[in-house]
Amino acid sequence: MSQKSRLDGGLIDRSRPLSFSFDGKNYTGYAGDTLASALLANDVRLMGRSFKYHRPRGVFSAGSEEPNALVELRSSARREPNTRATVAELFDGLEASSQNRFPSLRFDALAFNDAFSSFLSAGFYYKTFMWPAAFWEKLYEPAIRRAAGLGRLYGKEDPDNYDKGFLHCDLLIIGSGPSGLATALTAGRAGAEVILAEEDFIFGGRLLAERNLLSEQDGSEWAATVISELQSLANVRLLSRTTVFGQYDHGIFGAVERVSDHLPEPISHKPRQVLWRIYAKRALLTAGATERPIAFENNDRPGIMLAGAMRAYANRWAATASQDIAIFTNNDDGHRTARDLSAQGVNIVALVDCRIDAPPSTEFEVLSGAQVVNSRGRLGLKSIQVQLRDGSMKELACGALGLAGGWNPNVHLTCHKRGRPIWNDKISAFVPATDTDPLLRAAGAAAGILSTHGALLSGAGKAIEALKELDISARTPILPKAEDAPVNIAPFWYVKGGKGRAWLDLQNDVTVKDIKLAHQEGFKSVEHVKRYTTLGMATDQGKTANIGALAVLAEMEGKTIPDVGTTIFRPPYTPVSIGAFAGGSRGKEFRPYRLTPSHKWAEEQGAVFVEAGNWLRAQWFPIEGESHWRQSVDREVIAVRKSVGICDVTTLGKIDVQGADAAEFLNHIYCNGFAKLPVGKTRYGLMLREDGFAMDDGTAARLAEDHFIVTTTTANAVPVFRHMEFCRQCLWPGLDVQLISTTEAWAQFAVAGPNARDLLQKIVDPTHDISNEGFPYMACGEITICGCLRARLFRISFSGELAYEIAVPTRYGDALIRRLMEAGKEFDVVPYGTEALGVLRIEKGHSAGNELNGQSTAAMLGMGRMVSQKKDSIGRVLTGRPHLLREDDYRLVGLKPVNAGDPILSGAHLMNVGEIANAANDQGWVTSAAYSPHIGASIALAFLKKGDQRLGEVIRIVSPIDNLEIEGEVTSPHFIDPEGERLRV
Template sequence: MTVQINRVDGGRVDRGQRIGFTFDGVRYEGHPGDTLASALMANGVRLLGRSFKYHRPRGVLAFGSEEPNALVELRRGGRQEPNTRATVAELFDGLEARSQNRFPTLRHDLLSVNDLFSRFLTAGFYYKTFMWPRAFWERVYEPMIRRAAGLGSVSLEDDPDAYDKGFLHCDLLVIGAGPAGLMAALTAARAGVRVILADEDFEPGGRLLAETHVIGDQPGADWAGQVLDELAALDNVRLMPRSTVIGAFDHGVYGAVERVADHLPAPASGTPRQIFWRIYAQRAVLCAGATERPIAFANNDRPGVMLGGAVRAYANRMAAVPDRRVAVFTNNDDGHRTAADLIAKGIEVPCVIDTRADAPAVAGTDLFAGAQVIGTRGRLGLRAMTLRLADGSTRQIDCGALAVSGGWNPNVQLTCHQRGRPQWDDAIAAFVPGDTLPAGLRVAGAAAGRMSTHGALESGAGAARAALADLGHATVAPDLPRAEDAPVRLQPFWHVRGARGRAWLDFQNDVTVKDVTLAHQENYVSVEHLKRYTTLGMATDQGKTSNLGGLAVMAELTGKSIPETGTTIFRPPYTPVSFGALAGRSVGRAFHPVRETPSHTWATEQGAVFTEVGDWLRAQWFARPGETHWRQTVDREVLQTRRSVGVCDVTTLGKIDVQGADAAAFLNRIYANGFAKLPVGRVRYGLMLREDGIAYDDGTAARLAEDHFVVTTTTANAVLVFRRMEFARQCLWPDLDVQLVSTTESWAQFAVAGPKSRALLEKIVDDVDLSNDAFPFMACAEVTVCGGCRARLFRISFSGELAYEIAVPTRYGDAMIRALMQAGEEFDVVPYGTEALGVMRIEKGHAAGNELNGTTTALNLGLGRMVSKKKDCIGNTLSERDGLNAPDALRLVGLKPLDPGDPVAAGAHLMAEAGPVDAGHDQGYVTSAAYSPVLQTPIGLAYLKDGAARMGEVMRLVNPLEGTEVRVTVVSPHFVDPDGGRQRA
């Protein structure tokens, strides 16, 4: 246990409670209200990590989510989390943190040798080195670079926590709960509209918690607390601490990540770790504050060199200081505040170094006006610095920390998420929001360049009132409490010249002034190129502290102004978002919804193996004890069905109820073949084309009444066909009287196929003559089954056998399959799955998705004559194009290997028996292949040029991927029962 040597008085941490945590295995203590960064600081730990490229020792630079340096690994196992900013990691009891990107230890990192070779690792080094020998790239260089330059690591275990998604709606979304945000929220809340106030910190209040400002007659933090109490008591306000709005999307949609349990060892049972909210906001006010920027000078990256506002925030809010002796380096008045606040805390401030020759004096310390810091010393942390005074002389000053202020940049990121560009404001030497903001968004407070507390309060109230006025709500101007209104006094100053040593601009990516200079020399002068070439502004902090410094240096080099140089585009997310939050609950088995067939429970009992067909789970086959290979099972299911009778759940096929006076006329235009004359009580096979003449989907339409059809689609296209039919109904022929309803889910439907299917169904169906004369092939009827349950019966066949499909209301589906199996026992009934279904349809030569593959026409399918020329239907005009009707057009054929031991592979290509094997001599390709247990040979369906005229030809079937070549005979695609006698029996 160590003593909290850098803990000072005051602050908002709860000294009454102690929290134990470890960093690199060493145990420390902090208090509730601490972040990992502030607790380590209080314990005197300055060294937190190693830099990305040079492995330089690094400590905390900033206070909040902008932190570039202090990236750590938290927790263990499935919850291990790399690259977390210590500055936003809320302390909890038992928190385990580790430094990263070092070996073997943080203090003795072997790869710090990189720093000695820094002249070889400058901007774009990876484009220039590791080029030779070429073969080394993948095997040697890349793994080596990845190991050396990686940040944290992951455990590769599953994350045990759940992440939620959610949707919120509000009239006004206020982003940020500093003085501007609080005032905006209060103004809107009092007007009674729905308000969401989101703040990324665990304690709302923004800089009011970090400053010693007074609002009215009370400390700023107390005023914030009072406002928050009032807001919390209102039903129309949702306070969302620990919630970062990460993006502004179209039409008032915002993304926000709420860290529900990041501050706990583990989420409470069942509750999520984080929630990704989609917020629909009528209006929004961005009150995201501002981020301080450093000044680049030689060796400005040592632990102990920090942003001034951050030092002040740690001292005032967290009661922690980086050292007992802290100097200040500034180009503006804000640095003087840091000095004053530190002195008030009893910290020794040896001097304030101000780049301005006319800098105002600071009480209680020496001022070096017109001076600059030209170097620092200290191996693992700052010990001393060297100044160059106004007269050119140098002086060395001992100090353990240096608070640097280069001015503040408004946090304009969200204003740019829809390609808005910020504009330059000379008064604060920073970019402020431009004219083109996301629709409905306003900006207030420091984010808008209003840097004083008064400016924040006033603009927050004003933005809320303007937003509410847009929405038609009158508001009363709130009484603004009195608050400081100091002007920004600043001399733009970006980097110290004429000193030896590298001066860092981007701490996270190890980009120095020299790297920008090199990029400029090599003509990477566009800011977007500069970013990619040097990596300036990339990674977890997205350049929040570094972008402007880099731009300023580039501007100097090109002789342009900063606004002329421009900025890179800010894109979501504002801060890093975990994959867990993006995935939500769509992980593992819940990745997508599952659709179960009505016989699912029964099939599970039968030991079915299931396969995914879209979202559906379908039984693929039903293995029996003793069967050791799926082919055994499938062969048995096929043979038994063709010998006696088989049952298969076909509920997944799309079913669309088509009704209306013009239902027949409508289907006549949807299908390529005619439907107008289909009699009631009959079913017809139908082929749908795309408007370009390519086959789209097939199925059947059963006419239950003059004005009522039931259309089936393939399982895969059910949704798409319905959508297209609605398009035709609403957009093409709006005055046809036709109504469409999807009824896929309403009916449990089973195929009953095989020579004994009639005998089986005669036991199930009530009082209907199923003889061939009374109920012939392609008949349909509404019937009852099992003593009165309403049902639909269709005599259709996919297998080529005598077959029926029987449909009952879905709730009876389970009972129906059991009844069918029981009734079929005497006929040796067998359940079959999708695999046997596929084998039988290939044996029969029926086309399926493999044949309707988006490139083939009715002609290719051998169904060319089906396309009616006498009517208008989708696709018939363009199906007549010459290119689709060439004399040697592909035709569907069957293939059999000469040697039944040879395989037929789907995707293999057909070549003439002799001659070259190349694309130029390609004759066609296999779409479906199976082993036919009936023919006891592999078979295939294929598209072959002019195939109908090539029956009996011997060809080579080549599969260059597998290196196989098999001799096959071209045969009819109808391997089984080509004249259709069985299905008509």
């Protein structure tokens, strides 16, 4: 297919033709093209449909500010919606399709919205779909979403990988136009660590789109020379295809590098995109400026676009939207576009300049003091209606119209930390406020300096200024001679008097009338108008739209534009895909997991695993013939009670507490006393928060006068360590105590059941006496096993049985579980998982996370008397608050169903018999429940008002959401061995 609208010249490689398709039709472009430039070259002007009215739209810009030409790229799982055709680099085989149309771009059934546009004015959705409320979710919202959809997701997982990374530099330069290159050259030669980030795939910014010479060179040639010098400098890093999308506190910038977007698919192992977190000591915003349109009636037809974009297409890409073009301008830059197009052989039908004193031209007709008031052409511009200076009307046939309303500096990043731009009358635009942010400066067009000469000078100057603050001296390089045209502009935002719609926000379909209506309805603040009309809330964030709306609003308010103010720009500058933010953290790699030392062995046993925090723990160990988890769990529980079982308890937090004042320190952090704990003994400890509520519990074993090992629950290992360091560093810095977390260093197994000692005796070296007398309940000590392997033994029990916990260096954990299982064969030893662990502790009445949920006091847990009044411990004073000492407070109790077959569910609430089940009558709740093979029924732990005084009472256990309503008997929480005799044999 021929490229009908291809011109001569340009920065495209005609020796490398690329084929691509748009909406199923095949075209050819060249290397160096964007999808938009290739489509224009192929005479395709219609590229999309608008969001609300489904109006036919064509490409409007030549950069990332594009509001109209949103397309889907690629197919199947790589399909990516809402991509701007203006920044999509063409590659061979690219598949692109338009979106938001049905069934086709040329005939869109939903365009009937357009006919009803008078009903769809500002706030339409708010006003119309308010009632009945139930209709919103089921009817209105889905229908609106279908009609107003942007692109579609494919629904399958993205096959590409994304990564993130971290970069450091003295100076981050954002944008590589004339000011960016001058900055980079200045800083690079000075030896500073420099990062130059450019969103485009070629460096040079606006230099690539202009015909003005820099000294004797083309702008693009000069850019290439500078880049080649910068490439040779080890201290300069060039990042093309990289958008700096946000500025965060203290010199942190977010950037996304599109590593593989220009390839059909990434090279093996390479990421599609990388999200960079850049730490910059100083940064320079040299992101240029964005041209703005002038609004008039029916100004949204395909072919109507920014004049500067036309110039870029003609000069850089040798493409034009039409051979017959008109320009509508309020400033001298529109004339430059006309001159450039004319030089490229495009026929300038007329240059319509609203200024009476418009400069004349010998190359084309200048209509000064004139305005474009309307346009025709359903799927593409056919003609414009011009009101001449004398008031008469003239119809001009043309295929495209360029709008030149002046240039807005790209101030966005300077606003991300709440910087407010200020108005510059000379260029009729907002520029970054100076001196508000010492880290980020602006230079060149981004600072409102619109001539090439000015941009070069300001880039070098700002670089020197910034580097000086870092004690790096730099000199202005010899810069080329460049154009230094003054800005001549007459502010003009929209043509008044039209009856039809004049569009401001092309993507979200917001018109001049919408802004006026919003104002009439009382929305006067710019932030309110934005939200009410959705102005600037589309994916382009109104880069080409906002200023026009501000002007309309200012007029309505009788204020100036700076008095109306701008809305706040927030990151990201342009859309960033979710995949880039996720990086490698997705699927199984969503977060790192932690494996216990017996993991490999447990896998071999066919264990079922459960996530406990980041840990993967064996939940139960099914054996042949078991088809339901309860069968496995019941068997494991019974085996522990009857003989012996083994459970990996490595996950419990272990904190080494040493120092001359270690015991005193523990006295402060536990509510019960530790100072008098003898060496070689372990004690249960309850930690309170300062507010008197329980924080965590565990044991502390005293290995030496000055050495304890504190254990925490699995879930609280990290916060408890943090808390203990707070106590050590901030509250009692005078105590000689040191803390080290050793959770990972030891593999620890609970060996529990009547045969636990007999089993352990088979592996503990005979030099160590672990008899009941030699190593009684709560003893602890350092021993050796299996021929001199150092180990630690603790005689503690969570199950209520005779039990030990044995620890060896982690690397021996796998071998130890295998050895224990082998040695335990004669006792029919079983491994047990977290489910059985839970059942065993509920039977014993031990509290765990469900009870220690941050809302329970020591008294509620039945441990009120443990809170020592003889010492100052965290939480002791506020435990004494009257409300925490109330007689009718909740107390931990056990529950058994009256009918043994009834199940109890945790979360159920407790009600008195004969009372209505409502919040007012609530007596408490079930915290933990399990089927107890020992009792032969469901049992539970619960908090019950005055529970300790209600043993034997029958109470209703109610859970409306589970359809549960049964009767239960209040019991002691200790379902087995309340006297603790089993522990001591």
